[in-house]
Structure formats: structure tokens, C-alpha cells
Amino acid sequence: xxxxxxxxxxxxxxxxxxxxxxxxxxxxxxxxxxxxxxxxxxxxxxxxxxxxxxxxxxxxxxxxxxxxxxxxxxxxxxxxxxxxxxxxxxxxxxxxxxxxxxxxxxxxxxxxxxxxxxxxxxxxxxxxxxxxxxxxxxxxxxxxxxxxxxxxxxxxxxxxxxxxxxxxxxxxxxxxxxxxxxxxxxxxxxxxxxxxxxxxxxxxxxxxxxxxxxxxxxxxxxxxxxxxxxxxxxxxxxxxxxxxxxxxxxxxxxxxxxxxxxxxxxxxxxxxxxxxxxxxxxxxxxxxxxxxxxxxxxxxxxxxxxxxxxxxxxxxxxxxxxxxxxxxxxxxxxxxxxxxxxxxxxxxxxxxxxxxxxxxxxxxxxxxxxxxxxxxxxxxxxxxxxxxxxxxxxxxxxxxxxxxxxxxxxxxxxxxxxxxxxxxxxxxxxxxxxxxxxxxxxxxxxx
Amino acid sequence: xxxxxxxxxxxxxxxxxxxxxxxxxxxxxxxxxxxxxxxxxxxxxxxxxxxxxxxxxxxxxxxxxxxxxxxxxxxxxxxxxxxxxxxxxxxxxxxxxxxxxxxxxxxxxxxxxxxxxxxxxxxxxxxxxxxxxxxxxxxxxxxxxxxxxxxxxxxxxxxxxxxxxxxxxxxxxxxxxxxxxxxxxxxxxxxxxxxxxxxxxxxxxxxxxxxxxxxxxxxxxxxxxxxxxxxxxxxxxxxxxxxxxxxxxxxxxxxxxxxxxxxxxxxxxxxxxxxxxxxxxxxxxxxxxxxxxxxxxxxxxxxxxxxxxxxxxxxxxxxxxxxxxxxxxxxxxxxxxxxxxxxxxxxxxxxxxxxxxxxxxxxxxxxxxxxxxxxxxxxxxxxxxxxxxxxxxxxxxxxxxxxxxxxxxxxxxxxxxxxxxxxxxxxxxxxxxxxxxxxxxxxxxxx
Numbered sequence: 001x002x003x004x005x006x007x008x009x010x011x012x013x014x015x016x017x018x019x020x021x022x023x024x025x026x027x028x029x030x031x032x033x034x035x036x037x038x039x040x041x042x043x044x045x046x047x048x049x050x051x052x053x054x055x056x057x058x059x060x061x062x063x064x065x066x067x068x069x070x071x072x073x074x075x076x077x078x079x080x081x082x083x084x085x086x087x088x089x090x091x092x093x094x095x096x097x098x099x100x101x102x103x104x105x106x107x108x109x110x111x112x113x114x115x116x117x118x119x120x121x122x123x124x125x126x127x128x129x130x131x132x133x134x135x136x137x138x139x140x141x142x143x144x145x146x147x148x149x150x151x152x153x154x155x156x157x158x159x160x161x162x163x164x165x166x167x168x169x170x171x172x173x174x175x176x177x178x179x180x181x182x183x184x185x186x187x188x189x190x191x192x193x194x195x196x197x198x199x200x201x202x203x204x205x206x207x208x209x210x211x212x213x214x215x216x217x218x219x220x221x222x223x224x225x226x227x228x229x230x231x232x233x234x235x236x237x238x239x240x241x242x243x244x245x246x247x248x249x250x251x252x253x254x255x256x257x258x259x260x261x262x263x264x265x266x267x268x269x270x271x272x273x274x275x276x277x278x279x280x281x282x283x284x285x286x287x288x289x290x291x292x293x294x295x296x297x298x299x300x301x302x303x304x305x306x307x308x309x310x311x312x313x314x315x316x317x318x319x320x321x322x323x324x325x326x327x328x329x330x331x332x333x334x335x336x337x338x339x340x341x342x343x344x345x346x347x348x349x350x351x352x353x354x355x356x357x358x359x360x361x362x363x364x365x366x367x368x369x370x371x372x373x374x375x376x377x378x379x380x381x382x383x384x385x386x387x388x389x390x391x392x393x394x395x396x397x398x399x400x401x402x403x404x405x406x407x408x409x410x411x412x413x414x415x416x417x418x419x420x421x422x423x424x425x426x427x428x429x430x431x432x433x434x435x436x437x438x439x440x441x442x443x444x445x446x447x
Numbered sequence: 448x449x450x451x452x453x454x455x456x457x458x459x460x461x462x463x464x465x466x467x468x469x470x471x472x473x474x475x476x477x478x479x480x481x482x483x484x485x486x487x488x489x490x491x492x493x494x495x496x497x498x499x500x501x502x503x504x505x506x507x508x509x510x511x512x513x514x515x516x517x518x519x520x521x522x523x524x525x526x527x528x529x530x531x532x533x534x535x536x537x538x539x540x541x542x543x544x545x546x547x548x549x550x551x552x553x554x555x556x557x558x559x560x561x562x563x564x565x566x567x568x569x570x571x572x573x574x575x576x577x578x579x580x581x582x583x584x585x586x587x588x589x590x591x592x593x594x595x596x597x598x599x600x601x602x603x604x605x606x607x608x609x610x611x612x613x614x615x616x617x618x619x620x621x622x623x624x625x626x627x628x629x630x631x632x633x634x635x636x637x638x639x640x641x642x643x644x645x646x647x648x649x650x651x652x653x654x655x656x657x658x659x660x661x662x663x664x665x666x667x668x669x670x671x672x673x674x675x676x677x678x679x680x681x682x683x684x685x686x687x688x689x690x691x692x693x694x695x696x697x698x699x700x701x702x703x704x705x706x707x708x709x710x711x712x713x714x715x716x717x718x719x720x721x722x723x724x725x726x727x728x729x730x731x732x733x734x735x736x737x738x739x740x741x742x743x744x745x746x747x748x749x750x751x752x753x754x755x756x757x758x759x760x761x762x763x764x765x766x767x768x769x770x771x772x773x774x775x776x777x778x779x780x781x782x783x784x785x786x787x788x789x790x791x792x793x794x795x796x797x798x799x800x801x802x803x804x805x806x807x808x809x810x811x812x813x814x815x816x817x818x819x820x821x822x823x824x825x826x827x828x829x830x831x832x833x834x835x836x837x838x839x840x841x842x843x844x845x846x847x848x849x850x851x852x853x854x855x856x857x858x859x860x861x862x863x864x865x866x867x868x869x870x871x872x873x874x875x876x877x878x879x880x881x882x883x884x885x886x887x888x889x890x891x892x893x894x
Contacts, residue, residue, distance in 0.1 A: 063686055067877075068873045069686070229559075230558065231534070240510075240516040240518030241516055427514065
């Protein structure tokens with residue numbers, strides 16, 4: 001195939017590899033060349049061994065040529081956030097504590113990737129233990145700005161076309177916000193779609209797996225490949241998963257209905273982002289209905305914070321006890337806050353979390369999706385020392401709802417800004433359908 | 448839907464359930480009714496709780512009605528051989544030693560069934576620890592005859608239309624022979640397609656998972672659902688699995704080429720079976736090429752026996768040590784034989800096993816499949832005290848090749864006899880395609 005192979009969507013690359021029109025080795029080599037050219041600035045990778053990636057690619061080609069089975073991601077390279085265990089690559093979790101650590105076993109999702117025929121390209125940089133303390137990864141759109149966190153390297157790697165697909169995690173807003181800052185599609189499916197088996201635990205109630213890609217169909221393709229029931233993950237559900245790619249390719253039976261909640265903390269939006277969102281709402285016309293924020297919604301950010309602080313304190317304390325860990329000020333503060341929360345306060349927060357799910361479920365009888373900002377605005381300068389505000393992600397993460405960031409807006413400095421669509425629990429396929437419709441509707445509007 | 452629902456292939460039942468034309472509850476109730484009517488004679492089930500099965504069926508219906516995702520086996524009941532661990536049902540392994548044992552965790556394949564939306568109907572009777580000592584299960588075609596073993600209950604349950612689908616295991620001939628005796632389709636895919644995680648280990652080198660159904664497409668449907676890479680199973684491979692249902696529905700580009708080896712032990716075939724096989728070969732005409740048996744083929748049955756005895760002795764000795772087990776004479780003999788095998792003899796056998804794979808691989812350059820008997824003839828009378836001779840299965844099992852039994856012949860007592868097709872490693876999809884072609888060719892021939 002001709003042209004820059006790193007521009008090829010994964011859906012097309014996988015198809016071409018399966019048909020024999022493209023060698024996985026050529027595809028992986030093209031991505032490795034881009035990495036070689038730009039990694040010095042972007043610093044997306046915690047572990048990358050070009051020879052090993054090429055060996056996997058040649059094996060994918062050999063399998064295909066031998067007439068053996070090919071998978072949905074056959075020969076397509078995927079990046080994995082470095083808190084996802086891999087048995088053949090280090091998994092260092094963004095902290096010197098785990099320097100050189102190579103797990104004995106693959107995470108469950110890595111088994112799924114092998115089933116799909118994917119090439120595991122390498123491990124992408126994460127903030128310290130998937131929390132707040134930044135990595136040195138830079139934003140591919142401006143090296144003086146943050147890619148956001150905690151899935152910093154996964155978002156940057158996809159935005160820089162180092163890989164077409166990458167996996168991250170989201171406990172607060174660690175997929176949606178990096179996708180917004182880096183201008184990629186980002187998706188956190190319904191809690192429990194993708195197993196957390198073999199992934200660093202920071203919060204058993206909130207940790208969720210998500211993905212990055214440069215097209216909606218690629219997001220869907222990767223999520224379909226990763227999803228499975230895993231009895232060892234307490235949030236994993238023993239039921240079929242929504243068919244993401246079918247959803248992304250489906251036509252809605254009628255124009256979808258989209259809700260917008262005027263949440264009080266939307267006053268943190270920068271003016272460009274607020275104006276961009278208004279334009280989107282206007283373009284969608286009477287498909288969008290605005291609601292004043294229900295009072296219980298605003299309080300959910302505190303509930304999220306209580307649960308997160310309480311649970312991360314417990315989990316990281318175990319690491320600290322085992323390793324006498326040098327932790328960042330962000331992490332020691334979280335542990336301090338978590339230890340000051342009483343069990344009663346934690347249990348009250350957990351009860352509110354349950355009621356939030358019922359609240360959203362009710363709304364989704366009438367709506368296909370909720371529209372919301374993905375982040376407060378453009379990526380922050382690295383000098384701010386922060387990966388940005390996750391405020392527009394925490395509520396939906398708390399409720400385990402599927403969330404999608406679409407790279408639709410551009411800020412005053414020419415940097416990407418995402419628009420978020422949130423769907424009903426375990427109806428991720430409907431969310432995909434709504435998103436595909438919205439992308440088409442806005443494209444026609446813009447013509 | 449009208450008519451006897453237990454006659455509906457699983458492919459059609461699953462489609463009808465997904466479309467809302469059939470309730471899983473109605474389907475499961477129809478099967479439970481048949482079980483109620485005939486289980487007194489057949490004795491296929493080690494554990495069956497109708498209320499629990501119906502509850503699962505109602506949950507499958509609820510999921511579908513709520514607009515949630517449905518799976519490839521949505522609402523379709525599946526039986527599991529009672530050496531496959533289930534966390535919500537006992538797993539007693541065909542021996543009083545494990546009476547009342549309920550495992551802490553599901554086997555990996557049970558997770559896959561939940562992903563596919565299946566109803567776990569119950570646990571089917573197995574010979575003692577999946578070896579030779581018979582259960583009290585009878586052959587649905589004649590209650591005075593054996594259904595064969597070790598997957599006795601799985602084969603009988605499918606033949607009796609207690610379930611449309613069931614899972615078994617094969618270390619020697621424990622899927623193909625029961626399928627032959629009971630007149631069902633039986634399939635043991637390539638070693639490593641289906642994980643053995645959570646299945647009783649008798650022989651790490653030989654134990655393999657297989658399936659039973661009443662149509663070729665149903666066999667393929669179930670195998671597709673069960674297959675996955677599992678790093679904890681040393682035979683599981685980290686590559687995509689062949690697409691079985693696509694294979695069963697594919698047209699071969701040309702008439703397939705089929706090999707027949709004149710193996711010396713074919714003189715154990717009963718005359719009716721030998722004549723039936725000759726008719727099949729004749730009907731397939733020049734698509735079949737006959738070969739004298741290569742000398743190394745005949746010796747492979749002894750190699751299989753050496754490995755099996757050596758490994759089962761080690762595994763069952765562990766159980767004996769832990770439980771002070773009352774074991775059958777069949778099992779104590781096997782342990783005695785296994786203990787008399789030296790490590791050198793075992794390792795020599797393992798080396799021959801490896802060379803057998805290379806021998807077969809070479810042949811499959813020229814042939815799509817090998818044709819062979821499934822068993823020596825009709826099901827034996829229960830009074831024989833044996834589950835039958837596995838001689839026609841052990842060679843292919845040793846090499847890990849995919850094996851399929853097709854219920855094509857009828858013996859002198861009117862009982863079913865299977866015909867076996869063996870395929871190339873990891874080309875199970877091509878074997879499915881060849882089998883579908885052969886079924887069509889023989890049906891046309893018979894018209």
C-alpha cells in the first residue's frame with residue numbers, strides 16, 4: 001500500500017493485513033519510524049523495543065501467510081499504559097519504586113489482544129501510580145504543554161501517530177481529559193466491560209479501562225477486542241458486552257435525543273470552550289434539550305473525591321509498606337486526606353454513588369446521550385505542573401457510565417478541545433451510534 | 448415459535464431469542480420437559496437444578512428486553528462435563544471422592560459462556576475422573592448400551608435433546624467415540640483452542656476440550672464461543688483462533704482432497720462399519736486418496752498410552768495422597784502401569800509425539816482432511832462393562848489435530864456410527880468447510 005501508513009485507520013489496516021494487501025511488518029516499521037523521529041520531544045514511551053515489535057509483526061505476517069486464523073486487530077500495533085501488566089515487557093507504573101519490574105503474568109486484556117492478533121508495541125508513560133504526579137510526556141500539538149494524565153503516554157502516542165490504538169485507565173478523568181488535550185478520540189466504556197485483572201489497583205470502586213484512537217470506528221474495534229467477563233474483577237459482569245463496532249456503524253432509527261445539564265461547575269470552562277460547546281448545541285438544534293442541574297448532581301464530585309481518596313490511601317499504603325516508597329507530594333497528600341476519612345463517611349459516599357446510578361438510568365429512558373465538556377479548555381502549559389482538571393469526568397466515572405470524547409473544537413491557541421458524550425450503562429453501542437450520527441450531523445452542518 | 452423447540456438448532460434458537468421471536472425461558476422449559484420425561488432412563492446429569500436454569504433463562508430474556516447486549520449463545524442452554532469447574536454448581540468429577548465439591552471459581556470456558564449469554568443448564572455425568580470407569584448413563588438410542596465415555600453425559604444429553612449443546616473433554620477418544628455411539632456431531636478442536644483452565648487435569652500433554660451438538664453449525668457456534676487464549680494453560684496459544692462458524696458456512700474453492708490411511712488396527716472394525724466406510728469412500732469418488740499406513744503411524748498408539756499412563760499416574764496420585772481415595776480397578780491399574788514407566792521412556796514417547804506433528808503437517812500440504820472411523824462400530828452393551836475402544840482417536844489426539852465425528856452410518860442393530868474427519872493443526876476452519884462439503888456431497892449422492 002502507498003502513502004503514509006500511519007494515517008491509515010486501524011480498521012482499514014487490519015483489513016488490509018488480513019487480505020494480504022499490507023504486511024504488518026511494513027505497518028509497524030512505519031510507526032517505528034515516526035516514533036524515532038518524534039519521541040525525543042514527545043516522550044510517550046516507558047518501554048519500547050523496536051526489534052521485539054517487528055518480531056511480533058513478522059509473526060503476524062507468518063500466521064496469515066500460513067493460512068492460519070487472523071484476528072480483528074491482526075498485525076496492528078497497540079500501546080499499553082504502563083500500569084497494565086505484561087509478562088514480556090517491564091511494567092514500571094510511573095514510579096522509581098517499580099523500576100525494572102517485569103510481572104509474571106499478562107493482564108487479562110493482554111490475553112485478549114493476543115487473541116485478536118495485535119502487536120503489543122510497548123508500554124506508554126503514566127503519571128506516578130496512575131495518579132496526579134506528571135510524567136515528562138509532552139503534548140504532540142505543543143511540546144510546552146501537558147498531554148494531561150494519568151494516561152499521558154497513551155494519548156500522546158495516538159495523537160503523534162506512534163500507534164493507531166492505545167489503552168489507558170480512568171479513575172477520575174484519565175482517558176477523556178488526555179483525549180481532549182491531545183485531540184484524539186477517547187472512550188471509557190461502561191464499568192466492567194474490560195477486565196482490570198493485572199492492572200494496578202488504585203480504587204476498586206472507580207478504576208476503569210479506556211482506549212484512545214484517531215477514529216470512532218477504531219475506538220470501537222479496540223474495545224470490542226478487549227472486552228470480556230473476568231470473575232476475578234469484582235466490577236466485571238457475567239453478561240454479553242455491547243457490540244461497539246456494530247454500534248458505530250449503525251443508523252439511529254430517528255434523530256437521537258441528547259441532554260445537556262447546566263452544572264454549576266461549568267463556570268470553570270474557559271470562554272472559547274464554552275462558546276464552542278454552544279455552537280455544537282446550536283448546530284444540533286432541537287435534538288438537544290437543556291436541563292438545570294439536579295441538586296444531587298453537583299454533590300457527586302465530592303462523593304467521587306471521598307471514595308477515591310479513601311481507597312487510594314488504602315492501596316498505596318500497601319505499596320508504601322512493602323517498598324518504603326518515595327512518593328510524590330500529590331500522592332502523600334491523597335493518602336493523608338484518605339486516612340482522615342472515616343469508614344462512615346466512606347460508606348455514605350458509596351450509598352450516594354448507588355443512588356446516582358438510578359438517577360441517570362431514569363434520564364436515559366428519554367435520552368440517548370448526555371452532552372458535556374471533556375475538559376475545561378485547551379491543554380495547560382507544562383509550567384502549571386498539573387495534568388489539568390478532571391471535574392467534567394468524575395461524575396460519569398463515579399456512575400460507571402460509558403464516556404466518549406470527540407475531538408471537535410479548537411481553542412484560542414489552536415489546540416484541540418474535546419466534546420464529551422455520555423451514555424447509559426451497558427448501552428455503549430447506542431452511545432457509539434449516537435456519536436457517529438453526531439459526527440455526520442456536524443460535518444454536514446459545517447459544509 | 449411453534450413445534451418442538453428441542454428440535455431447533457442452537458444457531459436458530461439463539462437468533463430467534465436475540466430477535467425476540469423466542470423466549471429463552473420457553474426454550475429452556477422445553478428442554479427441561481424432555482429431561483423430566485427421559486432422564487430416569489438416560490441418567491445424563493450429575494447436577495441439574497431446573498429452577499436455577501429457568502432463572503438464568505429469565506435473566507437472558509430480561510437483558511434482551513432491556514435493550515442490553517446479547518451474545519452468540521444468548522439464552523441457549525449448554526451442558527458441561529462434570530470435570531469442568533463451576534462456582535455456582537457442584538463439580539464432582541464422577542467420583543465419590545469429590546461428592547459435594549463446589550469450586551471457588553469458574554473454569555475459563557465458563558467465563559466465555561457467560562460472555563456469550565449462554566444458560567449453564569447443569570453438569571453432565573463423567574466416568575471416574577474422566578478416565579475409564581463407567582457412569583450409569585445409558586445410550587439414548589438403546590438403554591441397554593453404553594453412551595461411551597468419558598464424556599458420557601454430555602454426549603447422551605445432546606443425543607436425547609436434553610440440551611442442544613454440551614462440552615466434554617478428550618484425552619484419548621472421549622469426545623469422538625461418545626459422539627459416534629450416541630449419533631451426535633462431536634468436535635475436538637486443535638489442542639489449545641479452548642482453555643483447560645479450571646478443568647480436572649489428567650494428562651497435561653493430552654487433555655483437550657471438545658463439544659457435542661446435533662448440527663455442524665452448532666458445533667462451530669459453540670467452539671467459537673468457548674475459544675480463547677489463556678496463559679495459565681500451557682497448551683493454549685497466543686494467537687487468533689480459527690473462525691469455526693465462518694468455516695462451516697464457507698464453500699471450498701474446489702472439491703477438497705481427502706486422505707485415507709490403511710492403519711493396521713483397522714482390522715478391529717466391525718464388518719458393518721467397515722462396509723459403511725467403504726460406501727462413504729466410494730460416494731466421494733476421486734476426492735479420496737488411499738495410502739498404506741506409514742510405519743510410524745501404527746506405533747503412535749503405544750506412544751499415546753505411555754504418555755497417558757505416565758501423566759495420569761502422577762496426577763491421580765496427588766488426589767490419592769490428598770483424599771485417600773477409593774479408586775476403581777481401571778484407575779489403580781493405570782497408576783500401576785504409569786509408575787512402571789521410566790522417565791526415559793516417557794521422554795522418548797514425548798519426542799515421538801513431536802515428530803508425529805511434523806509427519807501430519809507434511810501430509811496436510813496436499814490434503815484438506817484425513818478420513819477415518821470414529822469407533823470400531825455400534826455402542827457396546829452395558830454388560831460389557833466398557834465404554835468402548837478409543838483406538839481410532841488416540842493418534843490424532845496425540846498430535847493435537849482437530850477431529851470431527853459426523854453421524855453418517857447406521858449399524859446392524861440400527862444404532863448410529865460416526866465417521867471421523869481429521870484436519871490440520873489450527874486449520875479447524877478448513878476442516879469445518881470440508882465437513883460441510885462432505886455432508887452436502889453425501890446428501891446429494893443419497894438422493
